[in-house]
Amino acid sequence: MLRAVRGRRAGPQDGATGAWQGRFVGPLLAATVLIVGLTATLLTARQLRSDQRESADRVMDQRTSVARAAVAGEAGRYRNLLQAVAAGLGTNPGLTAADFAAATGPLADAGLLGATSVAFVVPARTGDVPRVEAFWRGRGAAGLRLTPSGSHPEHYFAIFQRALNGNGVAATGLDVAPSSEGSAALVESRRTGRPTVSDTYVLLRDRGIPPDRQQLSFVFAAPVYSSVTPRGQVPEFRGWVALGLRGQDFLGGVLSTASQGTLDGELYAVNGDSRRVLVAGYDAPGGRDLTRQATFPVADRHWTLVTAADSRNLPGAYSSMPAIVLAGGLSITLMLACLVCVLATGRSRARAQVLVATAELRTAEAESRRQAGLLGAIMSSLGDGVGVVDESGAFLLHNPAAKALLGVPDDIDGPQGWQEHYGLYRPDGHTPFPVEEMPLVRALRGEKSDGVEMIIRNDRRPDGILVSVDGRPLDANAAGRHGAVAVFHDITELRRYETDLAVFAGVVAHDLKAPLAVIRGHCETASEDLADAPDSAEVAGARAALGRIAGNADRMAALIDTLLAYTTSRDAPLKLGTVPLDPLVAEVIEQRIEPARPGGAPPPDCYVGPLPEVRADPAMLRHVVDNLIGNALKYVPAGRNARIDVTAQPGPPGWTRIEIADRGIGIPDEDKPNIFESFHRARTAAGYAGTGLGLAICRRIVERHGGTIGVADNPGGGTRFHFTLPLATAGEQPAPADRTALERALAERAAAEESTPPSLAADQAGRGGISSATHASN
Template identity: 55%
Template sequence: MLALVGRNPADEGMSRFTLLMVGRRMHGERRAAGPLLAAGVLLTGLLVTVLVAAGLHAAQQDKAERVMDQRHAMAFAAVQTEIGRYRAMLEALAAGVSTQDELTWEKFDTATAPLDDAKLIGAAAMAYVAPVRTSELAAAQRRWRERGAEGLTLRAAAGRDEHYFAVFVRPLTDTEATVGGTDLASATELMAALDESRRIHATAVSDTYVLLRDRRKPVSAQQQSFVFAAPIWTRANTPEFRGWMVLGLRGRNFVSGVLDTISQGQLSGSIIATDSDGSKVTIADWSVPGEPDLTRQSLFDVGDRKWTLVTQADSGRLPGAGDHLPGLVLGGGALLSGLLAWLVWALATGRARARAQVEIATRELRETEAESSRQAGVLAAVLNTISDGVTVVDETGHMLVENPAGKRLMGTTVSNHHPEEWQQHYGVYRTDGKTPMPVGEMPLMRALAGEPSDGVELVIRNARRPEGVLISVDGRPLDPSAGLRGAVVVFRDITELRRYETDLQVFAGVVAHDLKAPLALARGHAEVALDDVAPGDPVHDRLVRIMQSTDRMDAMIDTLLAYTTARNAPLRITSVDLGVVVREVIDERVAHRAATWSIGPLPRVRADAAMLRHVLDNLVGNAFKYVRPGAVPSVEVSATPARQGWVRVEVADTGIGIPDGDKPRIFETFHRTEEAARYAGTGLGLAICRRIVERLGGEIGVADNPGGGTRFYFTLEEAPVPENADEDEEARVRAALDRALAERAAILEAAQLPGLGIPQPAEDQPLRAPRQERQRQD
């Protein structure tokens, strides 16, 4: 009582003021913590993303360096091999001519005829060059005419006592015949090579120059060339010099011909010759698109000259370094970090009674971000590119070519030339890894029979490959230009690819599942908060936007879950009335919009009703979504017979269409056309459709609609017509719908497969909490 009586009102007011100020300061500190926490999450996510992307980029660059070394070694070996082959052929011809007492045109023509089929890349002509002194010009001209050099006129240049004339000439690439008789003194480089060859009694190569036969061409058509000169000495005790066999090669044609196949459009190259005066001259170069950032060079001997082969490549165009994974990881990580930061900010600035739950959700989001970064690192480590194996056989199955990569993949070091022993020798099995693959079904044998094959998967298991390796094989009959019947196969190890795809599904499922919990929590608290705020209050609008945003993200997560489960979800194959499912999908789609549609006669098919409905809903939904502003959407569904026992279902629209350049990739994950990017979507819808159709044993594709727009088509196995086909239409439709709904519910309950339900369009969907099993149309 004494304390109450003695209480001062001024002191009581001061206490209330102090408590109010302390409460406001604490509230301000809590509000300031939200943006700081969001900024920390954003910076952490961006840092982790940049580190992962940098690691992937470094791995790709290392792969590009190894591939560049391999390609340069192949190009270097090819150039040396070709030059050695030309020199050997030239010296063989010179040796043969040296045995002739009198060289005539007929003998020269017979000796050089095989050159027409030798495919000498860049070779211009083969010529026999004879030395003639000035005092013997008339006699030499008469003698060579008698030996078959019709129309030969020896035109000697002034100032020399001895002249060199091309008497017999066989063009190898030019269509016009060449008449000899020109004094070669005007080509000082050629003269020097001839003199050097005669002096050293061996083949010599000239400095680079423009061939005499090319100097009549426009300057743009001329190119640096060189010649090989082989001296002709008789084999008598006292050798007598008869002349030279000369082979002219055009540098640009030679380099492009040798490197064209090896480079595969990825390798630029040039050959630099060191002339007799020590100067370096580029004989020719070969370029491909790109910005070269890798360079290799090798020095080799050509006759008495030193040449250098220089190769360059754009690392981004080499195998294993040209994909966009680092960019995708960087963009995806930045997007995820920004989204997480936004969620943290939204939750941290909510009402006071939800602050404790917001802190829990923030911790869960941070853990999700860390797990996502860890999974990204695991996936980056799994990514691995390997070289392809190549095997070529003749018509009897004899191994003509089996490259080192092929032997390594097949796990053997000894080739087997007997097709009937291939299965036991290499250990070839079907993809189950247990069933031996019959020899007649092997891609190599199918190619020998004239049947090409692509993407044939099989397992190799033998003593050196006890764990087994899954490879993908492409086979083709050997091109007739090879001069023999045979076959070629190209195969690659796809074991790691399959493991990568499996890990990606697990990763996507884990990320999506872990994101749904905090989303549901955030939306639940926003909905509770909405009940206490009057309409028209700015806070009311913000809460509504939060709920709509969580709904959109929840739909994106459901689409991601549908994509990851569409490959392995259990199938319940039944007889499905295609017409009933199509009418149900279209009725739901046109309920709240103006549209025109047409349904042709549709048969019954064997399929999983819920998954088939997802495919049709996606294709029909795209037809209604991807239309130009102001246009009325239109869709037409029809079916025609395909191969025996199968039907082809077509969904045609009059929308914005798909460019030809995007059609081959339209069913790939996250691929969207430039124009479609202006519409809402994730880029997973058509990828899910392809997975479902392929699991049902069919094929899916896209083409232009003749009336404008796009025409999607897919094939399904036709189901037999039931005996009670004449039952009442309304009862049959109701039964089919009940079966489809029951099947879908069973799948969702037994396998917990999200992504098979179809919600209302976003603009018509009421505000509600996200569900774990819900599918949104892309």
């Protein structure tokens, strides 16, 4: 009876429990899903926002780095151009207004942002002003009037000037001494012998314009030393080349191009009294929530560039993804919560929600198909070839342009067969392109590559085409797999155009040298006519003038040859062949030794070790060897005998390392990183003739052969240049027992000198020869 009563009482309680569960389980589950979803969404949005901020910081750092490099590079370019002009003026002992105009002519077309004018400035004490004025009037400064300003012990007058960037006619005769900033820069440049930059100030030429249009400016100054001086004498100081630079025009022009209107900029300079001065500013649209600062050297000063930007205006730094994720996450969370609630409360509602979700999935699938079709249309319309491979090297995609370039309709999986299947060769057209150096293979290893050139030649492209390939690795996909993508550009016509330009440069050089040869011939004829004339002041003056004309014609011809070699080393096609280095080096030394022995000086001390045969362009390789050996003979201190060591060392497999050491004046450590740049000359080379292009040409030629070139100090003094070249036969090494052509020449010359009477030997030494002494390369 008790059991029956208890059983009847349990029924209503169980029903109440079931009703409670049916009423609250669904909302509780929905609340749980809502809390978890909101937490995950907020954390994800926060992480995306943090990643976006980091991305904005990276983009800001990159933009600031580009802006700093642009400002520093442009200022460095001004300095280098000014130094080049100063070096060029120093080679002309009879500097005239026409010479200055010719030397500064390229500056007018160099696009020097903010530059006002370039001037040749000379110092003069108060008592020497009339003499200096008369002297430079005789050098072509017509109407020059030098008026000292103030009671300064020394004045600095602008003798020749050229206005830049449409700044009107530049006035000559201006005294820079009243400007303490400009005169301090000139004094410091003369003291150090290097280019300097002044403190910030308003240029004298700008002080007459309204104050609201005035700008803080700088003056770059480079000393001019005579490079034609007697042996053993210090080069003569002749003046300065000065360049005025308006800070606002300079900064605005550089930043507007470098930042593409996305960065604010402020340029600060530290003056000689350690004050930090705001020189100029540049404003870009938007606010400022990112700020960076970069300090860099300019001549003997330091400038600071402060950049600011609105992250929303930086490309790739701002997106609405966090807001989209937040909104999407909230929406999905609410949908899931409602779905759980519906599933927990009713089967019919669950079915209806499933139908809604199915419809959304179908819409998403249709959108995905549309996006895939759009991507396919874009790939088909691209003019450049695009190829995509998976992590194993199997091709996933070749757009029509890629197939047209390759000329092979079917693809082959696996990098090992690409070279033979598609016909891939190095730019020489004969050497098969190594598999490990192909851009797609390098990209599969995670390496980026740009502008890799190769020849594609196969049955469908018998003539072959030259392509430039860029390779990039692809990020891991959802399955954790990697791939790579390559973009092909057909540059055949571009290379043909460059070849035509090289031919045109040769024709122009020939046409330019023909008038110089005529001038040289007339000078020689006139000199012969004056040889029998009685000595007088007029005859001596005429002979000196003819000598200067002939010398300038020779320098002009040498400059044309150098510029032609500079162009040819970059654009001329390589004519590769087997080149024995022994006879090549011997011939170069033989031809270089005689001019290096003025006045019967002892012959240079030469040592040439066993040298291998290499695969190279004979003419270009000769230029490299001739330039390096010529420098070893030229840059020698007064009173010291030249010494040259030419040796070969084993390099990487299939390569050799050639070393040319000397005992010359050496290269300072601060100049070594830039010694192979165009028009760069070490400060120790002052007083030696040169254009600053020789080593740049050597680097171009060596790099076009696939090698590297470098420089280091030679133990015991001097310099040691080294460069690498491919061997003619892989694994070939120089035979130690073989006597090189130069050693045979040394032995023959030594035997001849031993058998020659003392008087005849002295006469031969006066005409030059090769020393038979050899020594170790150290």
